Amino acid sequence: MYKMLKTFYHFYASRRLVFIFFIFLVISSAILGSLTPYFYKLFVDSISLQQFNKLLLLLVIYIFVRVIDLIIHTLSFYVGDIHLALPSSANARTAIFKHIQDLDFAFHVRKSTGSLISVFKRGDGAFWNLSHQLHYKILNILVSFVVMLYFFSRLNLLITVTSVISFLVTIIAAKIWITYHIKLRNAANTEEDKVSAIIVDNMIGYETVKLFSNEAWEYHRLKNEFRIWLSKNFNYLFSYRVFDITIGSFVNISILAGIALALILVSGSKLGVGDFVLVVAFIESFHAKVWDLIWGFREIAKSYTDIQKYFGILDNEVQIKDPVNEKKLTIIKGEIEFSGVYFAYEKNTREALKNVNLKIREGQTVALVGRSGSGKTTLVKLLMRFYDVSRGKITIDDINIKNLSKSRLRSFIGVVPQEPILFNHSIKYNISYGRPRASLKEIVSAARMANIAEFIETLPKKYETQVGERGVKLSGGQKQRLAIARMILADPEIIIFDEATSQLDSESERLIQDAIWRVTANKTTIIIAHRLSTVMKADKIIVMDNGKIVEIGSHRELLARKKSLYRRFWNLQIKL
Known part of the structure; x- marks a missing residue:
């Protein structure tokens, strides 16, 4: 009492x-x-x-x-x-x-x-x-x-x-x-x-x-x-x-x-x-x-x-705490490095990541592929400090992400999730969520880059159209492209696409892939995908299995390896 x-x-x-x-x-x-x-x-x-x-x-x-x-x-x-x-x-x-x-x-x-x-x-x-x-x-x-x-x-x-x-x-x-x-x-x-x-x-x-x-x-x-x-x-x-x-x-x-x-x-x-x-x-x-x-x-x-x-x-205590003396960066180049990273979601449970070592250069596009549960999304969650690593460290521009406040760290990163959650508000509100003071001209420009502007212009209320709770009035492809437009307008230094095309039809997939490669130019980009057609153009493809990195290379390099796990995935998909 x-x-x-x-x-x-x-x-x-x-x-x-x-x-x-x-x-x-x-x-x-x-x-x-x-x-x-x-x-x-x-x-x-x-x-x-x-x-x-x-x-x-x-x-x-x-x-x-x-x-x-x-x-x-x-x-x-x-x-x-x-x-x-x-x-x-x-x-x-x-x-x-x-x-x-x-x-x-x-x-x-x-x-x-x-x-x-x-x-x-x-x-x-x-x-x-x-x-x-x-x-x-x-x-x-x-x-x-x-x-x-x-x-x-x-x-x-x-x-x-x-x-x-x-x-x-x-x-x-x-x-x-x-x-x-x-x-x-x-x-x-x-x-x-x-x-x-x-x-x-x-x-x-x-x-x-x-x-x-x-x-x-x-x-x-x-x-x-x-x-x-x-x-x-x-x-x-x-x-x-x-x-x-x-x-x-x-x-x-x-x-x-x-x-x-x-x-x-x-x-x-x-x-x-x-x-x-x-x-x-x-x-x-x-x-x-x-x-x-x-x-x-x-x-x-x-x-x-x-x-x-x-x-x-x-x-309820905040477990992932901001540093007492944070590094107050205003801009980053976008070089990411995972060094000896181990992680388990709960103590005394199986590790989701085991000794992950990965370096992503500034402006490089890297794809993460692998079976469900292999640790791809976990890697991204750690990068955004939704969780902290059990062992090892993650750095951006040689600065440990634990030395950045969570809000500052996440302001440098733009994410397009597999299932975008939209607010029960207008299209304009949802696109400008990452930059509330953006002008209509900037919002329209972001929508064009995301291949969604043409659809919006067909709507009676255009950018003032209400999308419904969780975006229920839009199709899966439309929600994905709107989420891409939202990310484009925020203009982050690091971009993450988490299964952005996994549940879409061929036409929507093509539109989104066009948008992805248009917006990732000169941006450090991580693409998580099961559909390997999405990652063919990536500078480097990381194949993960059971929480470990098992293969690294370009699309052509990995296909050239006869016993490659990536090649196996590719052959399975082209036979479908």
Whole structure:
């Protein structure tokens, strides 16, 4: 709880003076609001003594106090919501979003998008709820309790002690129950995340669902998960009703005990009528607030489980860290060298790369070929520092890439992946993503180089055409060429094509190959390909097998070797 509250107030109290002023307003409002029973006592005493002039003055003062309380109470909500909760909620969400962006490739491979969205949604709601429960309920009630004890201590010690004991017993009982309640909430949240994951997964993979006509199966999969969801949420909601009966009984017993004690003291002439009214009014109003306090604790327990996962995202540590003193390069030549590189994705698992030594000269085009899982893409991921090497080093222009910040390193590299992910935005936005301030003329020029401009010009809205979620409105070849245009506009010194033509028809492949050789002139380029027709023109072809480099040479040199693995791949493809 302490860690969660520390993180919460890191955001909520970041504007320190505003926060202090807010707390002052809440405490002032609570004190003024708690004075009503004391005024009742003064009213009764004035009537008993027939001091009607004093009664009228007291009435005016009472109304004045109530008006001031209303103004301060309203102002506290204005300051708390508008100047604290609203900006701090946005700052928390932004900070968590940024942290997710900063987390390593390994985190994003493991994460469930549906569960993460669910955590964000619940966490932001819990942030607001926690703000209200902590300040407008708990702080308010604690101040009211202190005010009540002050007046009781001036009347009778026994009433004071009884009130403290009844309050503590109720709070202890509530804490025991709330601890159990948190476990039930956690179980319900886990099931909610699973349901969200199924729904989001289905929405993303809708095309596969329809291709296999699996709508009914997906429906039953969700329905079966909802059976567990219903069970967990029934237990959670039923605990509310048990909670109401248990704690409600404690509160009612406390009220009866307080009033009974006051009656005994009045009958023994140890309290006056005005004092009795004060005690009863305080007990009634305060225990109503205690009930609110218990509800507040329950809401905090609910918020705690929600916000714990939300803030828990910040506990995920960035494994691939930027150097403390980075090399601040503004431009590179593009000479790459892998020296004795070993790498395994997890400790104590099979190595994905073993003693890789490779030098790529400035402006050279190098192709990586080999079976699936031979280590081609892993090599590129290491170059971009999605992971760090287990042993060995990777340098660019003789500088270890670990000495460059990740953002600076990646700014020098442009990648066209096998499956380009486009944003649900316009063609213009997607092409200019690497250079947001590019002019339309520059965007059109990049589109022409990528052989996509002619297609775009046929669209009614041209470059303002929306591509749909993940580029769903475009074909595979169109998405690839748009991704090439995006890379061209970014103008990186190093270019990587990762299986850019593997799933395309012959015409799209030809257009993309034309674009590839047009944009790679004088650029250091790495091409990963299964289709060997894509790499024939490469300056150097690297054949990988089982995490090792087994052959190096040009297309002609490798074909000339009778037992070459490359020649075997080539013969297999030309026979297809």
